[in-house]
Amino acid sequence: MSARIAVRRFPSIEEASAQLAEDVADELRRVLARAGEATLAVPGGTTPVPFLERLGAQGLPWERVLVLPTDERCVPPDHPRSNERMIRAALAPVREGRARFMPLRTEDPDPAAAARVLSGAMAGRGPIDVCVSGMGEDAHVASLFPGHPALSGDGEGAPVVVARPDGLDARLSLGPSLLAGARMRALLIAGLAKWAVLHEALESENRSRYPVRVLFGAPGSLKVYSAT
Ligand SMILES: O=C1O[C@H](COP(=O)(O)O)[C@@H](O)[C@H](O)[C@H]1O
Secondary structure, eight states, X not given: OXXXXXXXXXXXXXXXXXHHHHHHHHHHHHHHHHHSOEEEEEOOSSTTHHHHHHHHTSOOOGGGEEEEESEEESSOTTSTTOHHHHHHHHOHHHHTTSSEEOOSOOSOSOHHHHXXXXXXXXXXXXXXXXXXXXXXXXXOBTTBOTTOGGGGTTTTTOSEEEEOOTTSOOEEEEOHHHHHTOSEEEEEEESXXXXXXXXXXHHOOOTTTOGGGGGTSSSSOEEEEEEO
């Protein structure tokens, strides 16, 4: 493993989530003490639920934290596949309105138009302070699936990009530069299939095949929390 990638393995998702929640809360406290405000990006899907539940129980001045998803499916916010719905349900400060939440959606039904508006909003902010990503068994990170043009340099710098994975809803995703540029980067995975694909990604140089590699080479270290 590269010295810039610190991997910790845990016997269960509960233990991985508890440690990650503590580490994220500690980092948010440091950022808040230094800068007064903090941005926190969190993943969608199913794996982060126990992490978000534990993080929400941490004593923090949540009113000074802006939470956003790393990616969103283009479905209504109350849809079972909506990442926003999952995050609101699992992260109490967002659900209760104590933390600010920036949805990765607009009223515009055209994903490309929404991505342009959201890119403008994100461009006005500095780097994300803490970004927790998840990963799929195909090595996709946020909604950057294998073969996404931004992984080969086309629109790589756009803060928010559109993804149209085969057979799935269109999505909006933070782009490679924003994910890689976060001040603290963490990756939460569970299961042997993801563990195996993470190792394939570490041994490959092919970022288009292994999108998770966008997190590897950036300045600072990547912390991996693996329940395996
Ligand atoms: O579609 C998505 O997949 C990944 C992984 O989800 P999981 O259910 O296997 O944990 C997730 O990180 C991403 O945010 C999500 O939209």
